[in-house]
Structures are given as C-alpha cells and as structure tokens.
Amino acid sequence: xxxxxxxxxxxxxxxxxxxxxxxxxxxxxxxxxxxxxxxxxxxxxxxxxxxxxxxxxxxxxxxxxxxxxxxxxxxxxxxxxxxxxxxxxxxxxxxxxxxxxxxxxxxxxxxxxxxxxxxxxxxxxxxxxxxxxxxxxxxxxxxxxxxxxxxxxxxxxxxxxxxxxxxxxxxxxxxxxxxxxxxxxxxxxxxxxxxxxxxxxxxxxxxxxxxxxxxxxxxxxxxxxxxxxxxxxxxxxxxxxxxxxxxxxxxxxxxxxxxxxxxxxxxxxxxxxxxxxxxxxxxxxxxxxxxxxxxxxxxxxxxxxxxxxxxxxxxxxxxxxxxxxxxxxxxxxxxxxxxxxxxxxxxxxxxxxxxxxxxxxxxxxxxxxxxxxxxxxxxxxxxxxxxxxxxxxxxxxxxxxxx
Amino acid sequence: xxxxxxxxxxxxxxxxxxxxxxxxxxxxxxxxxxxxxxxxxxxxxxxxxxxxxxxxxxxxxxxxxxxxxxxxxxxxxxxxxxxxxxxxxxxxxxxxxxxxxxxxxxxxxxxxxxxxxxxxxxxxxxxxxxxxxxxx
Numbered sequence: 001x002x003x004x005x006x007x008x009x010x011x012x013x014x015x016x017x018x019x020x021x022x023x024x025x026x027x028x029x030x031x032x033x034x035x036x037x038x039x040x041x042x043x044x045x046x047x048x049x050x051x052x053x054x055x056x057x058x059x060x061x062x063x064x065x066x067x068x069x070x071x072x073x074x075x076x077x078x079x080x081x082x083x084x085x086x087x088x089x090x091x092x093x094x095x096x097x098x099x100x101x102x103x104x105x106x107x108x109x110x111x112x113x114x115x116x117x118x119x120x121x122x123x124x125x126x127x128x129x130x131x132x133x134x135x136x137x138x139x140x141x142x143x144x145x146x147x148x149x150x151x152x153x154x155x156x157x158x159x160x161x162x163x164x165x166x167x168x169x170x171x172x173x174x175x176x177x178x179x180x181x182x183x184x185x186x187x188x189x190x191x192x193x194x195x196x197x198x199x200x201x202x203x204x205x206x207x208x209x210x211x212x213x214x215x216x217x218x219x220x221x222x223x224x225x226x227x228x229x230x231x232x233x234x235x236x237x238x239x240x241x242x243x244x245x246x247x248x249x250x251x252x253x254x255x256x257x258x259x260x261x262x263x264x265x266x267x268x269x270x271x272x273x274x275x276x277x278x279x280x281x282x283x284x285x286x287x288x289x290x291x292x293x294x295x296x297x298x299x300x301x302x303x304x305x306x307x308x309x310x311x312x313x314x315x316x317x318x319x320x321x322x323x324x325x326x327x328x329x330x331x332x333x334x335x336x337x338x339x340x341x342x343x344x345x346x347x348x349x350x351x352x353x354x355x356x357x358x359x360x361x362x363x364x365x366x367x368x369x370x371x372x373x374x375x376x377x378x379x380x381x382x383x384x385x386x387x388x389x390x391x392x393x394x395x396x397x398x399x400x401x402x403x
Numbered sequence: 404x405x406x407x408x409x410x411x412x413x414x415x416x417x418x419x420x421x422x423x424x425x426x427x428x429x430x431x432x433x434x435x436x437x438x439x440x441x442x443x444x445x446x447x448x449x450x451x452x453x454x455x456x457x458x459x460x461x462x463x464x465x466x467x468x469x470x471x472x473x474x475x476x477x478x479x480x481x482x483x484x485x486x487x488x489x490x491x492x493x494x495x496x497x498x499x500x501x502x503x504x505x506x507x508x509x510x511x512x513x514x515x516x517x518x519x520x521x522x523x524x525x526x527x528x529x530x531x532x533x534x535x536x537x538x539x
Contacts, residue, residue, distance in 0.1 A: 080492065109495040114456040119495040147495065151451045175492060178485075211440075211449060261439065264477060372481045373488050402488075 079108045084176045084400040091394040092384055101126055102398065105142065105174035115149045123174060140192075141242070142174060142200070153208040160202045160242065164220035164255035165271050166307040167294040169199050177376050177400040180335040180367040185322040186359065187309070187341045191227065191238040194355030196320070196341065197290060197309065198227040198275065200240040201251060215260040218269075226251035226275030229284065235354030236279055249287075251275035257294075265298040279352045286313045288349050292321075301328040316344030318356075326367075333367040358387035365396075375401045421466050422524040425475075426509065426533040431455060431516040434534050438475055441536075444519060445476050445499065447490045452517070460511055460520040461501040468501075471521045509533055 084102030088094055107121040121143040126136065145159025162169045168188055172178050189195035203224015210217045225241035226249060257269030272291035278284060292309040303326040311318040322339035340360035343350035350356030365380025382394040425441060427433040432452040433440075443449040444459050451457060462468045464480065472483050487498040502508045505522045512518040513532035527535060 078491070078497075107492060109491055109497075111495070111497050117495040149450065151454065152449055170493065171489075173493060175489075178489065209448065211443060216443075216448065372485050 078110065079106070080402060081106050082175050082177060082400075082402050084398050086182065087397040089393075089395045091382075091392050091396075092386065092389070102176070102400075103174065107143075117147050117149075118145070119147075120144050121174065145205075151208075153210060155207050157205040157207075158203075160200060160240070161205055161222060163197075163199055163201045163222060163253050163273065164207075165197060165199070165253060165273055165290065166255075166292065166309065167267070167269070167296045167305060168307065170220075171296070175402065176398070177374070177402045180326050180333045180378065181324075181337060181363055181365060182378055182380055182382075182396045182398045185307075185337070185339040186361060187320040187339065187355070188307075188322075189355065191240065192232065194235075194237060194353070196238070196311070196350065196353050196355050198238055198240065198251065198273070200227075201225070201253065202240055202242050203250070213261065215258055215262075218255075218257045218259070220253075220255045222253045223250055227277060229277060229279040229352060231280045236352050237354060238277075246278065247276050249276035263297070263299075267294075267296045269294050277349070284348045284352045286315070286348060288313050302326070303328060303333075311343075311347070311349060313347070313349055316347035316350075318343040318347050318350050331369045331372075333369070335363075335365060335367065337361075337363045339363070357389070360385055374403060375399070421470055423467060423471055423521045424524050424527045424535045425519065425521050425537055426512050426527070426530070427519045427536050428512055428514075428516050429532070429534040431518065433457070433517070433519050434536060436519070436536055438537065441519065442476050445472075446486060447494075447496050455517045457517040457519065458511075458515050459499040460508055460518065461499050462508065462521065463501045463503045467521070467523060475521075 082103075082105040086100040086102045087098070088100065089097045094100070102125075104124040105121060106124075107119065109117065109119045111117045121141075123140045123142045124137060125140070141160060143160055143162065145157045145161060147155060147157035149155045162173055164170055166188070168179075168184060172184075176183070183189070186194070187196050188199065190199055201222050201224040203222055205220065205222045207220040208218070225245040226247070227238045227240050228246045229236045230239050251273060252275075253271070253273035255269055255271035257267055259267045270291070270293045272289065274287060274289045276285075276287050289312045290309055291312075292307065294307040295304070297304045303324075305324045306322065308321040309319070311320070318341070320339075320341040322337055324335060324337040326333050326335035338360070341350075341356075341358060343356050343358055347356070362383040363380055365378060368377045370376060376399075378396075378398040378400065380396050382392075382396060384392040384394060427436065432455050433444075436444075440449060444457050445461075449457065462471070469480055472478050472480060476483060478486065487496075490496045491498065502511060502520075505526045508520040508522055509530055509532075512520045
C-alpha cells in the first residue's frame with residue numbers, strides 16, 4: 001500500500017515535470033512561431049509598400065507618356081504604302097513589251113480627339129510618255145486634307161480630294177490591290193495619264209449620310225479650283241489647279257447615293273460637275289458639264305460595277321461608260337470588263353484632250369489574292385481599239401501590294 | 404423521306420458553340436439600339452448619336468469575334484478587315500480597338516458613354532454598370 005502510494009506520487013511528479021517541460025517547449029515553439037509571423041508581416045508590409053511605389057511610378061509613367069503623346073507628331077504613326085510592279089506586252093502605252101515600276105502611293109492618316117482627322121497621300125510615279133527618250137520619275141501630292149466631323153450628317157474637309165464622280169474614283173483611290181484589273185477604265189485614268197475627267201479637286205468638301213429604315217442616303221459636295229489643260233510631251237492633258245485657279249469660275253461637284261437595307265452590298269448614285277476650262281492656245285474656252293450614274297453591287301460571289309458619264313458643252317456631247325463583272329472564288333477572282341468613250345465629232349473638249357478620241361476596250365483576266373489586304377497577282381488580256389490608231393492585243397500582269 | 408430530312412438539315416442555321424451578348428453603357432445613346440444600328444456602328448457608318456461619339460470595341464481574334472462578325476455585321480474576319488482598311492485609307496478613320504478579356508471589354512463599356520461591345524453569354528451574369536441590349 002505504502003509502495004503504491006509512493007509510486008503514485010512519483011508518477012504525478014514525473015507527469016508534472018513532463019507537463020512543465022512540454023509547456024516550456026510548446027511555449028518556445030509558440031514564440032518561434034510568433035517571431036516568424038512578425039517577420040512575415042514585415043515582409044508583406046514591405047512588399048505592399050513596394051507595389052504602391054511601382055503603381056504610383058507606373059501611373060506617373062502613363063501620365064508622362066500620355067503628355068508626351070499629346071505633343072508628339074502624329075504623321076507616320078499610321079503610315080501605309082500601295083505599290084505595283086507590272087509586265088506588259090506592246091501596247092498603246094508601251095512601245096515594247098516591258099517590266100515597269102507601276103506606282104508607289106504613300107499615305108498617312110491621323111485622328112485627334114473625336115472629331116478632327118487628317119489624311120495625306122503622295123504618289124511617286126514614272127512618266128509613261130510613249131516614245132519619250134527620258135523617263136522621268138516625279139512626285140505628286142494626290143490627296144491632302146484636314147477634316148472635322150460635326151455629326152454623321154456633316155463632315156467638312158478642306159484640301160485636295162478625289163472628286164465624287166461615279167464609284168471607282170472614291171472607292172479605290174490609288175489602291176490597285178483592291179480592284180481586280182491591272183488598271184482603271186481608261187477614261188477614268190488620272191489626269192496626267194490621259195484621263196478625260198477631272199478626278200482631283202483642290203477646295204472644300206461637305207459630306208454625310210442619313211440612315212433610314214429604307215437604307216442609307218449619302219451626299220458628297222465639293223467646290224474648288226476647276227482643272228486646266230496643259231501641254232505635256234506634245235499632247236494636252238487635264239491638270240488640277242493645285243496652287244492657283246486659272247480663272248474666276250469654281251468647279252462644283254455633287255454626288256447623291258443610296259444603299260438600300262434590303263440589299264446589303266449595293267450602292268447606286270447620281271453625280272454631276274461643272275467647270276470652266278481653257279486649252280493652252282486659248283482656242284478652247286468653255287463650260288463643261290459631266291454627269292451620270294453608277295451602280296455597284298457585291299453579293300458573294302458576284303461583284304458588278306457600272307458607271308455612265310455624259311459630257312456636255314455648248315457645242316457637242318460625248319459618252320463614256322464601263323461594265324464590269326467579277327466572280328469571287330476562294331482567293332481567285334476572274335473578271336471581265338467592257339469600257340468605251342464615244343466623243344462627239346465636233347466636241348472641242350474631247351478633241352483638245354489627247355485621251356479624248358473614240359476608243360473601246362474589252363478586258364478579261366483573273367486576280368489572285370495572296371493576301372486579301374496585302375498582295376494580289378493579276379493577269380489579263382486587253383483588246384484596245386481607238387479610232388484612227390492601231391489596234392492592240394495586250395497581255396499584262398501585275399503584282400500589287402499594300403504594306 | 405431521308406432525303407427530305409437531309410435537305411432540311413442542310414438549310415439549318417449552324418448552331419454556334421459560343422453564344423454572346425451585346426453590352427452598352429447604360430447612360431449612353433445605345434440602350435435601345437437595334438441590330439441594324441449595331442451593324443452600322445461596327446462598320447464605321449454611324450459614328451455619332453445625339454452628339455455622342457460612339458465607341459465600338461471588338462474582342463481579340465478568335466471564335467467570339469468570328470461569330471459576332473458573322474451574325475451581326477454579316478462579314479467574315481477577312482472581309483471585315485478589308486472593309487476597315489478601305490475606311491482608313493479612304494476616310495482617315497480608325498479601326499475599332501480590340502480587347503483580350505471580358506473584364507477589359509466590360510470595363511471600357513462601363514467607362515465610356517458611347518461604348519458598345521460583346522462578351523460571351525456565359526460570362527455576362529452579375530455584371531454591373533453595363534446594359535445588355537439584345538442577345539442576337
């Protein structure tokens with residue numbers, strides 16, 4: 001009994017001893033833990049402070065960049081180029097089968113705020129004067145304008161534009177990669193390439209659109225310096241009066257178009273322009289009116305375009321039109337086009353211009369899109385007949401690109 | 404009979420794996436916009452309503468954008484890009500920006516009065532600060 005009681009006492013003492021020992025050990029671990037937690041808290045606080053500093057610096061960098069951006073020049077931030085390289089058999093334009101640097105069009109656009117924008121387009125091209133002994137390369141400012149958008153109904157611009165006559169001139173500008181043929185219809189060519197329509201104008205423009213349940217009505221109105229005729233390489237061509245008008249009369253141009261809701265991809269319009277023009281000798285001094293209509297439709301896989309132009313002055317009248325069909329397969333677009341200019345026999349305007357003679361062309365070809373935006377290969381056959389001149393059967397190829 | 408069933412199936416609209424909703428700023432002019440207006444906005448044809456500049460945003464390229472462009476704008480991606488290249492080159496406009504995440508799109512639409520965007524339908528529940536105008 002006594003022994004048992006003693007053993008029990010020893011047991012209690014040992015338990016107590018172990019308890020105290022463990023308590024001490026546990027307390028020690030707890031302290032260690034507490035220290036570790038404090039340490040981690042301190043690290044977290046430092047990290048949080050660091051993040052705040054970085055964020056504050058990031059914001060400051062953003063503000064600085066934003067302020068810098070406000071004053072940085074915008075030209076070139078959106079800069080693109082259209083170009084083409086051509087191969088052609090003998091033609092009215094080229095005495096021999098030739099490779100050719102087509103054209104290089106550089107453009108840049110910029111938007112400031114919600115309503116102000118700018119556009120610049122410059123073309124570098126080689127002279128195509130047939131028989132010329134000295135091929136020149138020259139630079140033209142094709143388009144240069146500043147614009148302000150009041151609302152969808154009124155956009156005002158000032159500068160140099162493509163005139164809103166027909167469809168082609170404002171749909172494609174100088175972007176050959178966008179259309180299936182090697183070049184524009186001949187009578188729609190640019191002025192220095194024997195075109196008979198003033199496709200550029202320096203002045204002011206108002207344009208806009210109104211949407212309705214029936215569709216979208218659009219208008220484009222321009223007023224500016226009319227063109228003049230100049231003598232270049234022994235022939236008369238039109239040229240826009242970029243720096244000064246050669247008479248007191250201003251050219252006006254208006255186009256009204258409609259895009260029906262029930263037929264997406266279709267656009268139809270009427271247009272007209274009037275201007276005073278003189279030739280270099282003064283023999284031609286008249287008011288010329290050009291008016292007409294266009295119809296464009298694109299419903300996969302078919303694309304159809306036609307434009308009709310009527311030229312009129314106090315002496316005579318002339319007509320020009322083209323019809324084009326394209327069939328869009330996967331990346332490949334075969335097309336055909338008929339184009340014609342029928343100048344009035346006594347028309348002083350057409351008779352004075354080197355591109356004004358009666359002429360028609362049949363064109364059939366194919367366009368292959370290497371990339372629908374960037375690059376296209378084209379090949380076409382062109383039958384070219386002009387009154388009083390040789391007829392040509394021309395084979396042409398083109399690599400058009402945009403980057 | 405089998406032929407008729409096959410013919411019927413051939414002309415069915417494809418069921419898209421990914422559905423989306425169109426969201427607009429609740430204080431802006433687009434809360435009652437219909438799909439024709441949305442289409443015009445994404446094509447750059449309608450740029451202002453009640454003097455407020457409209458700001459469409461796209462999702463970055465992928466299934467969501469493809470489905471939206473097909474169903475609302477009526478174009479494939481390549482055709483849409485071509486349309487905007489011509490808008491930039493012809494009229495000096497700027498293509499709508501693209502955002503990578505639903506959060507970015509919702510944040511933009513929440514901030515900008517004239518904003519409109521589209522997000523996956525499955526991610527649209529519980530959103531605050533934007534209005535769903537129409538599941539197309």
